[in-house]
Amino acid sequence: MVIIEKLSKSFGSHLVLDEVSLKVEEAENLVVFGRSGTGKSVLLKCIVRLMEPDGGNVSIFGKDVMGLGIDELNELRQQMGFLFQGAALYDSMSVRGNLDFPLIRNSHLTPKEREMRIKDVLEKVSLEEAIDKMPADLSGGMKKRIGLARAIITEPKLMLYDEPTTGLDPITAKEISKLILDLQKELKMTSVIVTHDILCAKIIADRAVMLEDGKIQYTGDITELTTSKDPFLKNFFSDELIEEIGRK
Amino acid sequence: MKSQSLQEKIYRSFEKKSNNFFETIGGLTEFTILFFKNVFKPPYEVDQIRKHMDILGIQTFPIVSLTGFIIGLVITMQTQPVLVRFGAEAFLPGSVGISIVRELGPVITALIFAGRVSSGIGAELGSMRVTEQIDAMEVGAVNPFKYLVVTRIFACTFILPILTVYVIFIALFGAYVAVLLVQNMSFDYFTGAVIKSVEFGDAIPGIAKTFVFGFIVGVVGTYKGYTATNGTEGVGRASTTSVVVSSILILIFDMILVKITLWLWPTI
Ligand SMILES: Nc1ncnc2c1ncn2[C@@H]1O[C@H](COP(=O)(O)OP(=O)(O)O)[C@@H](O)[C@H]1O
Numbered sequence A: 001m002v003i004i005e006k007l008s009k010s011f012g013s014h015l016v017l018d019e020v021s022l023k024v025e026e027a028e029n030l031v032v033f034g035r036s037g038t039g040k041s042v043l044l045k046c047i048v049r050l051m052e053p054d055g056g057n058v059s060i061f062g063k064d065v066m067g068l069g070i071d072e073l074n075e076l077r078q079q080m081g082f083l084f085q086g087a088a089l090y091d092s093m094s095v096r097g098n099l100d101f102p103l104i105r106n107s108h109l110t111p112k113e114r115e116m117r118i119k120d121v122l123e124k125v126s127l128e129e130a131i132d133k134m135p136a137d138l139s140g141g142m143k144k145r146i147g148l149a150r151a152i153i154t155e156p157k158l159m160l161y162d163e164p165t166t167g168l169d170p171i172t173a174k175e176i177s178k179l180i181l182d183l184q185k186e187l188k189m190t191s192v193i194v195t196h197d198i199l200c201a202k203i204i205a206d207r208a209v210m211l212e213d214g215k216i217q218y219t220g221d222i223t224e225l226t227t228s229k230d231p232f233l234k235n236f237f238s239d240e241l242i243e244e245i246g247r248k
Numbered sequence B: 001m002k003s004q005s006l007q008e009k010i011y012r013s014f015e016k017k018s019n020n021f022f023e024t025i026g027g028l029t030e031f032t033i034l035f036f037k038n039v040f041k042p043p044y045e046v047d048q049i050r051k052h053m054d055i056l057g058i059q060t061f062p063i064v065s066l067t068g069f070i071i072g073l074v075i076t077m078q079t080q081p082v083l084v085r086f087g088a089e090a091f092l093p094g095s096v097g098i099s100i101v102r103e104l105g106p107v108i109t110a111l112i113f114a115g116r117v118s119s120g121i122g123a124e125l126g127s128m129r130v131t132e133q134i135d136a137m138e139v140g141a142v143n144p145f146k147y148l149v150v151t152r153i154f155a156c157t158f159i160l161p162i163l164t165v166y167v168i169f170i171a172l173f174g175a176y177v178a179v180l181l182v183q184n185m186s187f188d189y190f191t192g193a194v195i196k197s198v199e200f201g202d203a204i205p206g207i208a209k210t211f212v213f214g215f216i217v218g219v220v221g222t223y224k225g226y227t228a229t230n231g232t233e234g235v236g237r238a239s240t241t242s243v244v245v246s247s248i249l250i251l252i253f254d255m256i257l258v259k260i261t262l263w264l265w266p267t268i
């Protein structure tokens, strides 16, 4: 479904991704763990070519993303959804405007059909009443939900989530995680979730990998990773602060 | 690695950092080229352009009205005693009219416009950049350069000349009021005197150069905003540097354009 091969990206002399290779199976929920600043967002952005990697290949649905022209790339992007860390709602538009925007631009739906679609996704994220609000009037959790609604409104086959629960209180974080899982099942999407929230990962993940030092260091199912004896993983997942850090 | 056409490059987040003057000029040139590559390609985003023109017009209308009136008034108050000294008082409406039409109206309007509009555009696009709204548009398969940048540059380019014409009239009215403060002159006589001395060759280049000024304001504001980095701090910087850079460029281009006009249409 998604195959990443030897993806590298550096900023100046700062090597962020060092030949990262990763495979995501169809209808799988893959969690990418990593500390802040390890390049999780950069990885996601390279996958959709918001950033141009220095080397390596990404193939999505069998298409070589790096070789696509802009029109083909946009066609591919229409089958993908992206939930940004800060939700990235267009703050000059109401919630309705935000949800309508992708439909106006990329679908041939009539105004009536679009309105139905908007109501439908708002129901999915349980925020029907927010339809005429402006993004500035929404709480962090509501913004994430609307961002999620906007991402799924075009019924993507692949969803990318950038820290969907970061900055939310524990209850809202759990609700969002649950929502992601439910939508996942309902819409049968493949997804890559970047996070350092263990609870969120436990709810969503089929499989998890750990990004550290620009490389995928560990792969396994979530219990394997969280119960591992490896000092780095222990330090990452444990409640206690472990003094000795496994790797440099 | 892969060769990238300019057209493809605009979809990338601009990864430039530096505020260096020469890089800014380079970036502005690149932006200008991208503008011309995109402006003739559909979709034309006519609704967006109209919306921005409305917003820009409404935003700047009060302040340019006030400035125009005062400038007309003050320049007349200053010129009048000088002309009296040379015994050339009869030339007052004409000479003030020419200054306003050729230089003061266009440049003052452009500078006010730069202060109000390019900072606003810089801040608006800058905050869209740092909150990833531009990225969101891009992954949503919409060309953000076209939707956000081209429309605003276009709107700036065509609204400024309109504002300038309006400001010229307001300033001439201010000039008339200043005349009235020291002598009795009928409005008809005043306008007659202005029309007699201000020629087409004064009005056309004066207004024509504001298309260039409007374009500068649009390009600088969108460039600074679109390439903003470093969170809220970057947004603030995008906003303030837009004003500085666009004001300086307006003055530089004014100099160049005045030289060109004088060369093309020598005033006797
Ligand atoms: N546009 C950029 N220019 C320069 N450095 C960047 C840029 N984007 C990210 N980085 C650097 O890349 C590293 C990884 O960033 P990021 O992917 O955002 O981390 P995270 O894993 O927290 O999402 C950071 O050290 C950051 O400073």
Ligand SMILES: [Mg+2]
Pocket (backbone or CB within 6 Å): A040, A041, A042, A085, A162, A163
């Ligand atoms: Mg991140």
